[in-house]
Amino acid sequence: MAQFEKANSLHEWLDQRLAIDTLERVLAKEYWIPKNINFLWAMGMVLAFTFGILLVSGIFLLMYYQPNVKLAFDSVNYTIMREVEFGWLWRHVHAVAASVVFLIIYIHMFTGIYYGSYKKGREMIWISGMLLFVTFSAEAFSGYMLPWGQMSYWAGMVITNLFSVGSLELNGLVEWIRGDYVPGQAFLDRFFMLHVLLLPLAILGLIGLHFGALRIPHVNNQDGEEIDFEAEAAKYKAGNKKEAKVIAFKPDFLSKDMFVLSVFLIFFFYLVFWHYSFAMDPINFDPADPMKTPPHIYPEWYFLWSYEILRPFPKDPGLVAFGIAQVIFFLIPFLDRSPNVAPAVRRGKFNIWFWVMLVDVIVLTVMGKLPPEGIFSTIGLVATVVFFALWISLPFITKNEKAV
Amino acid sequence: MKELKILAVVVFFTLLTYWGVEPYAHSVMHKHVESKDFKYEDLKPLKKRGDAKRGAETFVNAGCTGCHGVQAANIPAPMDPISAAASFGVNPPDLSNAGALYDEKFLAALIKNPAHALKVEHKFTEGRQHPMPGFYGVGGDMEQEVADIVAYLKSISKNIEEITPKMAFEDACGRCHAVHYEKWTQIGEKPKFKHEKDELLFDAKVLDYQDYLTKYMGKLPPDLSMYIRSRGEHYISTFMEDPQALLPGTSMPRVGVNKEAAEKVVEYLQDSGDLKRDERDSVGVIVMFYLFVFAFLAYLWKQSIWKELH
Numbered sequence: 001m002a003q004f005e006k007a008n009s010l011h012e013w014l015d016q017r018l019a020i021d022t023l024e025r026v027l028a029k030e031y032w033i034p035k036n037i038n039f040l041w042a043m044g045m046v047l048a049f050t051f052g053i054l055l056v057s058g059i060f061l062l063m064y065y066q067p068n069v070k071l072a073f074d075s076v077n078y079t080i081m082r083e084v085e086f087g088w089l090w091r092h093v094h095a096v097a098a099s100v101v102f103l104i105i106y107i108h109m110f111t112g113i114y115y116g117s118y119k120k121g122r123e124m125i126w127i128s129g130m131l132l133f134v135t136f137s138a139e140a141f142s143g144y145m146l147p148w149g150q151m152s153y154w155a156g157m158v159i160t161n162l163f164s165v166g167s168l169e170l171n172g173l174v175e176w177i178r179g180d181y182v183p184g185q186a187f188l189d190r191f192f193m194l195h196v197l198l199l200p201l202a203i204l205g206l207i208g209l210h211f212g213a214l215r216i217p218h219v220n221n222q223d224g225e226e227i228d229f230e231a232e233a234a235k236y237k238a239g240n241k242k243e244a245k246v247i248a249f250k251p252d253f254l255s256k257d258m259f260v261l262s263v264f265l266i267f268f269f270y271l272v273f274w275h276y277s278f279a280m281d282p283i284n285f286d287p288a289d290p291m292k293t294p295p296h297i298y299p300e301w302y303f304l305w306s307y308e309i310l311r312p313f314p315k316d317p318g319l320v321a322f323g324i325a326q327v328i329f330f331l332i333p334f335l336d337r338s339p340n341v342a343p344a345v346r347r348g349k350f351n352i353w354f355w356v357m358l359v360d361v362i363v364l365t366v367m368g369k370l371p372p373e374g375i376f377s378t379i380g381l382v383a384t385v386v387f388f389a390l391w392i393s394l395p396f397i398t399k400n401e402k403a404v
Numbered sequence: 405m406k407e408l409k410i411l412a413v414v415v416f417f418t419l420l421t422y423w424g425v426e427p428y429a430h431s432v433m434h435k436h437v438e439s440k441d442f443k444y445e446d447l448k449p450l451k452k453r454g455d456a457k458r459g460a461e462t463f464v465n466a467g468c469t470g471c472h473g474v475q476a477a478n479i480p481a482p483m484d485p486i487s488a489a490a491s492f493g494v495n496p497p498d499l500s501n502a503g504a505l506y507d508e509k510f511l512a513a514l515i516k517n518p519a520h521a522l523k524v525e526h527k528f529t530e531g532r533q534h535p536m537p538g539f540y541g542v543g544g545d546m547e548q549e550v551a552d553i554v555a556y557l558k559s560i561s562k563n564i565e566e567i568t569p570k571m572a573f574e575d576a577c578g579r580c581h582a583v584h585y586e587k588w589t590q591i592g593e594k595p596k597f598k599h600e601k602d603e604l605l606f607d608a609k610v611l612d613y614q615d616y617l618t619k620y621m622g623k624l625p626p627d628l629s630m631y632i633r634s635r636g637e638h639y640i641s642t643f644m645e646d647p648q649a650l651l652p653g654t655s656m657p658r659v660g661v662n663k664e665a666a667e668k669v670v671e672y673l674q675d676s677g678d679l680k681r682d683e684r685d686s687v688g689v690i691v692m693f694y695l696f697v698f699a700f701l702a703y704l705w706k707q708s709i710w711k712e713l714h
Contacts, residue, residue, distance in 0.1 A: 035713060038407050040414075077630055078585055081680070088680045089687065107414060241712050255702075255709040262699035269695060273688030278426050285634035285677070296433055301425045362417065366424030370432055 028250035032233050034221035035247050041219065042260035043108040048207070049261055050101045050268075057094040058196070061087075065146065067192035069185050072148035073287045089272075092280075096272045098140055099279035102302035104264075105133055109329070114354055116224055116341040118333040121217035128210040130330045135202050137303070142195035144300065148188060149284030154297050156183045156191070166316040182290065224341035296371060304368030305361050311372050312381040321384065328391055335394045338401035346404050349397040353390060360386050437642045437649045442663040447509040447521065452548045454555025462549050463556050465542045468499070476500035476560045485579075485591040489613050492535040493620025495579045495591070503558035504567055505575055510660035511557065512550050515539045522657035523648050564664045569675065572668035576644075576659050577628070580617060582610075585629035585676045590617060621655045632677040637670055644669065 007013035015021050033041075064084055066075035080087035109129070112118055118126035141159065145152045160183070164174045179186030218229055227245050236244035247253055271279070278301070283294050299307050310322040340347055344354040360383050367380035460477075463469070471488075473481030475498055481488070485495040502511065513521035519534040528534050541549055573583070579590055587594045589610045597603035618624045631640060642649065644666055647656040661669065674681060 038410055040410065077633075077677070082585065086687075088684065092684075103418065107418075242714065247713055251709055252713060255706040259699070259702040259706040262695065262702040266692065266695045266699060269688070269691050273684055273691070278422065280633075282634050282636065285630040287630075301421070304425065358417065362421050362424070365421055366429065369425045369429040 024250075028254075029248055030233065030237075031215075031249035032229050032236075032246040033219050033249055033253045034225075034227055035245055036221040036223060036225065037219075038222060039256075039260045040107070040111040042257045043104055043111065045257040046261055046264050047101065047104050047108060050097050050104060051203070051207070053093060053097045054101065055200070057090045057097065058200075060090040061094055062196060067146070067188055069148060069188055069288070072146060072188065076147045077285065092272045092276050096268065096276050096279045098143060099300065099302070100268055100271065101136065102140070102300075105136065106302070109133070110354075110358060113332065113357075114344045115220055115222070116336070116343070116347075117220035119336065119341050120339070122213075122220065123333040124213040125210065125217065126333050127330060128206060128213050132203065132206045132210055133329075134326075135199060135206055139195060139199040139203065140300065140302070142191040142199060144284075145183075145188060145191040146195060147284060148288045150286040150288055150292075150294050151281050151284040151297070153183055153288035153290065154294055155299060156187065158297055159299075160187075162310075162319065162322070166319045220341065222343065224343065226341075298369050301365065301369070304366075305364035306368075308364040308368035308380050309384050309387065311368070312377060312384055321388070325387070332394075335391065336398045337395050338398040340401060340404050342404045347401060350401065353394065353397060356386070357390050360390065435650060437646075439638075439642050439645060442507065442645055442661065442666060444507050444509050444660070447507075447513045449509055450512050450547075450551050450554065452545070452551040454548075454551035454553070456552070456555040456559035459552035459554070459556025459559075462542055462552050466539055466549075466553070468553075471496040471536070473498045474500055474560065476562075486609055486612050486616075489616035489620075494535075494617055495613075496536070497575060497579060499557060501561045501567060501571065501575055503554070503561035504564045505561075505572060505662065505665040506660045507662045508554050508558070510658075511554050514660065515550050515553060516546075521660065523646070524655065524657045526653060527655055564662075567665070567668065569668040569672035572661070572665050573672035576661050576665060576669055580621065580625040580656075582627045583629050583673075583676050584627055586672075590614065625656065628673060628676070630677040632670070632673045634677075637674075640673060641666055641670055 004016055007016055011020075061080060064075060064080050064087065066072055066079075076091065080091050082088075112126060112129070141155075145156050160174055160177050163177055164170050175181060178184075179190060218227070221227070225245075229246060232244050232246040236246055236248070241247075281300070283296075286294075298304065306322060306325045309325045310318045312318070313321055336350075338347065338350065344351045363379065363383040364387065367376055367383060370376040372380065469479050470482060471492070473479055477500075481496075481498060483491065488495040506514075510521055515538075517538045518536040519525045519528045522534075524534070539550065539553075540546070570586075574588070578588055582589050591610055591613050594606060594610075597606065614624055635643070639650070643651070644659050644661060646658055647654050648658070
């Protein structure tokens with residue numbers, strides 16, 4: 001057993017037992033971040049904070065929510081929205097954060113693609129990030145079931161139906177997932193469990209992995225420059241902060257994060273109080289009615305692009321396309337064959353690829369919401385074809401890219 | 405500055421996506437009907453000046469009190485709500501405040517030809533009659549008689565300012581629509597019961613009433629507790645003004661409320677489905693103030709740290 005001296009302060013007492021000084025040094029004061037960054041590098045912190053908001057608001061909602069098909073709708077819309085003091089605030093915060101978190105995830109993803117932050121040792125950062133995206137999607141979907149409104153019920157019906165996998169007609173699998181022939185009590189209970197326990201646990205673990213994956217390859221910078229972190233850190237520690245190409249996580253990076261976060265929070269709370277209906281679909285304020293299909297069934301905005309990829313094709317090819325679209329972003333570190341880690345603007349054809357991809361995903365998103373008729377179907381089909389053409393062309397256009 | 409340019413790009417694509425999935429998509433998916441300001445221009449204006457005293461007599465002679473109660477004039481309802489619904493499909497309204505709530509052109513048109521004024525003629529074809537018979541006069545000048553009845557209804561009614569949102573809703577909508585967040589049922593507000601048995605008996609009566617109503621309307625008119633969130637103020641208001649414009653063929657009659665009464669009905673639904681709206685605004689202002697101070701301090705902190713770095 002180690003020798004323990006009498007501690008002179010609480011800090012020392014804790015440090016003897018938990019090595020808190022060492023922890024702070026390794027995780028914050030001497031965790032080196034490149035200096036050449038812009039506000040997009042704060043999106044990780046914004047995401048972590050938004051996840052915190054979701055967790056805390058979710059805990060408060062959990063105290064009054066009733067996972068019962070007869071009570072769920074009123075427990076949300078009557079008990080929480082009317083009876084509980086500030087219940088409406090927690091609910092609006094939770095609903096808006098669930099939507100905005102995806103906006104930030106998409107910005108974070110496209111930032112990574114633009115700066116090539118998934119290459120040369122950073123593959124696991126990208127892959128763990130994509131795993132987080134998938135888990136957040138499942139978390140969002142399961143949470144959407146809980147108010148048991150019309151959209152909860154019918155989205156639950158449509159999405160679980162996908163597991164019959166078209167002509168394979170795996171109806172047994174669909175029933176197994178639902179726990180019943182149609183969404184009902186068993187369905188609501190298990191999605192409740194997924195939403196408040198299993199998926200948040202998975203997210204917490206994956207956030208740990210995502211952060212851990214950053215430590216060895218380090219954070220990328222605006223020019224994709226390879227930095228000798230040890231040499232630059234030595235400059236910084238010697239007091240030559242102006243010349244060092246790195247900054248400390250605490251307090252340098254953190255002070256910038258906090259400012260970006262504060263601007264984000266102004267935007268976020270403006271939405272919470274005055275502009276929330278994009279995140280709380282009006283149709284879901286009608287209680288679930290198995291006898292009445294809503295005229296338009298569509299997912300929340302962040303799933304629309306992949307939903308649109310499902311729609312233009314017949315059943316089986318549509319499902320295959322949908323399945324590929326769900327996993328294709330995982331593969332970008334391996335499909336991008338160029339050794340360049342640089343912003344897209346310096347990468348020739350890849351620059352065109354990037355902006356076409358961004359616009360194409362937005363077009364798919366908008367078409368995914370519109371009814372699949374006439375010109376909207378055609379645009380959706382073209383955008384889907386462009387989406388796959390871009391992925392097929394990626395290895396070819398990056399293979400012969402000139403070194404920058 | 406480079407960061408602002410990057411921010412402009414992010415904001416542009418965010419707003420483009422937002423515009424596409426919200427305002428644009430909704431304009432394609434949902435029919436938009438503009439309010440005509442509750443003027444009911446398809447109905448003819450009253451040609452004669454009504455006399456309330458004569459109207460009181462005509463009102464009784466025409467047989468209105470055979471179905472309608474008028475509490476304001478101490479005329480009780482001839483039947484309880486359940487028996488009335490059994491006979492007519494829906495409980496005929498008490499007319500105490502009809503003069504304040506409904507447009508006078510609408511009242512006159514309704515007296516003469518209910519199905520026409522209510523815009524439900526499509527329901528009463530092939531010999532089916534609207535439960536309220538049209539008025540064909542009691543021997544004098546019919547236009548004058550109708551104007552007299554309308555004048556009478558206005559004379560006994562409270563002023564519109566004295567009518568609460570709850571009263572407006574109950575009168576105009578509450579005999580078909582329940583609002584269980586406000587404890588409202590089609591046969592009245594559900595009281596608190598001491599004994600479970602009494603509560604069950606009350607619930608059974610509501611179910612009986614709803615059965616008759618369902619038979620009459622084709623389906624049970626929906627509970628409106630959350631309609632302010634699921635449909636929104638504009639939809640509710642224009643739907644009340646002319647249901648057929650938004651939902652052709654619906655069995656819901658035109659309600660005929662005037663603009664002030666329609667606003668009161670909307671306010672009642674806001675109290676049901678969006679009770680904390682004022683608190684939301686006031687808390688919002690405080691939170692925004694806090695965040696601006698926070699952002700200002702965060703900016704100063706960032707500047708003080710980064711001036712050593714550049």
